[in-house]
Amino acid sequence: MRSRMQLSSLWMLLMIAALVCQPALARDLPDFTGLVKEAAPGVVNISTSQTVERGGPSFHGRGFGGPEMPDIFREFFGDRFPFPQGDGQGYSEERKSLGSGFVIDEAGYIMTNAHVVDGADEVLVRFSDRRELEAEVVGVDIKTDIAVLKVDADDLPALVLGNSDDLEVGEWVAAIGSPFGFDHSVTAGIVSAINRTLPQDAYVPFIQTDVAINPGNSGGPLFNLDGEVVGINSQIFTRSGGFMGLSFSIPINVAMDVADQLRDGGSVSRGWLGVMIQPVSRDLAESFGMKEPEGALVSDMDPEGPAARDGLEAGDIILEVNGKRVDSSETLPRLIGGIDPGEKVELTVMRDGERESLTITLGSWPGAEQGAGSKGSAEDSAPARLGIKVQALDEQVLRDLKIEGGVRVTEVGRDGAAARAGIRRGDVLVNIAMQPVKNPEQLVELIGELPEGQSVPVRLYREGRSYYVALRLDDN
Template sequence: MMRMLRHFSLWMLLAVTLMAWQGAMARELPDFTELVEEAAPGVVNISTTRMVQSRNPFQGFGGEEVPEIFRHFFGDRFPVPPGHGAGKPHERQSLGSGFIISDDGYIMTNAHVVDGADEILVRLNDRRELPAELVGSDERTDVAVLKVNSDDLPTLRLGDSDDLKVGEWVAAIGSPFGFDHSVTAGIVSAIDRTLPRDAYVPFIQTDVAINPGNSGGPLFNLEGEVVGINSQIFTRSGGFMGLSFAIPINVAMDVADQLRNDGEVRRGWLGVMIQPVSRDLAESFGMDDPRGALIADLDPDGPAAAGGLQAGDIILEVDGARVDDSSTLPRLIGRTAPGSDVELELMRDGKRRSLEITLGDWPESGRGTADKGHDSQQARLGIAVTELDVAERKRLGIEGGVRIASVDPSGAAAAAGVQAGDILVSIDHQAITDASQLVSLARELPTDRAVPVRLYRDGRSLFVALRLTGD
């Protein structure tokens, strides 16, 4: 009997201990209810509408115009059945999120949420729907600013993203798959992440569940302050897989302020091509640690060349800020105003030295702009283009070409498969040297036949067929 009582007492002790531990754990987990009640009114749903041109359903198989099985019988002249040519324009709608940053109607979201939109509609937490105008957008940071005509709107408090720490709790409010004001939570998984083609954004990586429709929505800290804009996910399924990325609010607000005040985003420009410093390279340059940004090449007309930088220099600091790896340098330079003098600490010939450089203005291809019309001849093609600098052409191994900055989704270029970011090398067998030459060439393109267009994309060349329907 005594033995049974001892066993019972032991089990009771264990149960009480377990309950106490569970209670302590529950007290440690954050409660987001107050945060959501306070912040939800400042979060909005963004829906966009744009006109797109129907594609020929018998084109586009595997990146080729005609499937091989049909090419065997018909060659390159595949007969298009009646009614299956270029279709009529139709509306395409998409959804995203955003948040109000001023009570007079300014709203922050992602640039890709409103890219190419003909109409933008903002739905508030109280179910009001307001038309919005695009104030400006910046593709490099994926930040856009909208404006609605309304006063006394609920705004969100902005935090300091530089204070974020790995492991800190964060929450998101947005419209995944159109489900308005959905709340998800997690922790900061990493900071200062660099993603391909996003050298100017030190992303906040989280494990917060982010899905299509969350883009442009706010990321909160436990104080209810916005510390980021949810922008991207890593996925192989099209949905959440545990890796989400947000634009730090400090970066986003710098861009937003420039768009609101100046109508464009200006960034400092050094004019160098850089590469990482491996351990072997560090040893060969007489360095103890593999850090910094190694200058592989310079634009001969850029600020770096004018200021005395040389290929082979390794930049270690910019105005006292450490350059831990090559991805750090574009951020430090890009957030510095053009015309500013920066003090560079560098390694040259095994010795440290300092050099002062006056930064230039980043070429037009890097600027975000307010909504403006494009040149009429570029509009005829359905594209907007920017110039390539000498260093970029050298890196790509091409002599001419222009970069496609944006593509009109209802234009001829989009129908041909041209994408933003492509390098346009030639049209109708004529090499493209610069934007002005492209304008002249566009005037002469025929409308009675398709013309070959050579592009450079993701390290390889490809041809697409462009067909204009008229002037």
């Protein structure tokens, strides 16, 4: 009996201790209410629309003549496959999307993700006070997934920008955005990792968090506890299509460097070495006389590129760029891309088992000048017949897509043949009429040879997938 009473007393003491400690534990958790009140007016909802003209055979759900594709196909496939509809002669399809953004300048400049506004015919920005303004796309950078918009308004509530280099793993962060269209939703978590490299995103040292991010959050701000923007919510890792605890944000320092260039000139310039690289495995490190695997192994070079010109050799392992360690091959493009063309860089390389220093004057990415839209360039004149502008592809994109050539579409006119075929900004054209497209200059020749009034197949890559669209040039 006494033992039972003692256990009962002990249990009561523990319960009392828990109740006493609970307020203390609550005081240790972050309070985001002040942050949200201060920052929410500077966070915006972004909605876009795009009219796509499609052609080809009909596909109907209720026999050959039903009104539309069956819902079961949309449920399983979404828009991954271009199921055509209509009478077989082509049809118009309006696509809408939602995203988030935030004010970076009270003069009307807004930052978001490039994929939020990519290919949009109309971009609308809605503020917390329910104002809705049409936005102009100042510029986009596909490599970092950054876009800058401009609205005609003054005295906007610009957010305070922080220093993403000061972030530490375990630090509390919060996001405000519009997941699934629910405006100004707030979620919070911690920084899970920093300097993450994701496939096909070599230029961004992502911030990984466990903040709940879902479709519609893209382009919204990530805050530290001081209410400063430290990142832009960009991607999630998911097997279900929804949040699974792995969210990735672009550091604000990276984003603002890109945004400043977009505001100043409408495009982004990056340094270029002109090399092909590969990871250094443990076995390769041993074969090169290294104690630990590190750096980027130069497997090949552009014979006319900056690296070949200034003495870098195939087989060199790049260990440092201007004193910054290259811990893996994924780090090198980020370091080089952050330096302006024409700048000299000091490379520390491993060659024949010895460390050496080289000075390389960086070049510009091939096609960079064309990407800026210089008058009379192949980008402007050649594809004008299609109603598009294009630029050459860099070596990294060619390797990622495993193709030998192609051009990226940087602009699509609303009423051109390309728009009617369903070609979008950001698409990579690899062949037209079964002829390979290697560069903008060759595209000029191919377009000049296309017949009028006749459909020809165009193969393109979009979001890493390849498929064909039918292109038809109308009779003049």
